[in-house]
Amino acid sequence: MSLIRLYNIFKTYHVGEMDVPVLRGVSLHIERGELVALVGASGSGKSTLMNILGCLDHPTSGEYWLDDELVSTHTSDQRAMVRNRKIGFVFQSFNLLPRTSALANVMMPLNYTAAHLSERQARERAEQTLAMVGLGDRMDHHPSQLSGGQQQRVAIARALINRPPVLLADEPTGNLDSRTAEDVLRMLQKLNSDEGITIILVTHDANVARHTKRVIRMKDGVIVDEGNPTHVFAAAAAAEAGAV
Secondary structure (H helix, E strand, C coil), X not given: CCCEEEEEEEEEEEECCEEEXXXXXXXXXXXXXXXXXXXXXXXXXXXXXXXXXXCCCCCCEXXXXXXXXXXXXXXXHHHHHHHHXXXXXECCCCCCCCCCCHHHHHHCCHHHHCCCCCHHHHXXXXXXXXXXXXXXXXXXXXXXXXXXXXXXXXXXXXXXXXXXXXXXXXXXXXXXXXXXXXHHXXXXXXXXXXXXXXXXXXXXXXXXXXXXXXXXXXXXXXXXXXXXXXHHHXXXXXXXXXXX
């Protein structure tokens, strides 16, 4: 069974007396262990879809199943519980606590979701997770003592500390130079292949999306193409050339 299943998702925002449709019937499946990119220009609906996938918002209609749980009808409190248990978030900004060590930053989510762990067990899990992202020798460093790429690795470790089945990364290399971005993307590929973590990269950057195995391209609130990155971007380029 697919980890993520969307069936005919619509999302309409109400602005004053106007209805603004943003998603217009999105259906897709994402399998466990996939590395997928969700791409599209500004206004394509990808950010709204990301918010629904991350249980930050709910669809106007349609069904969203995550890990065999129907979450599209959940209340906001129920969605918050799902987020804590099943979704790790990585953003463009690292959002680390500046006066706190890398280890303490990574341990922080356990305070809310893993009450069954002792302090020693929580520390051991955080140490293991930091080692997994290549920062086993930087655990006691504060963010100001780390490079941008290292800070993003800490943020990724923090997102993985609760062992969620899916990692949702929104423009995770947006604040990094091209060489550091490449290092972070290769690390995400390694986490996907070695640990079997399902990763969804949300990006407008084709170079970032090419690091994944499947691209889902959105335009005007619908999925217009999906498949191998080379195929999807070649088709998009041909369509643009034909429109000129």
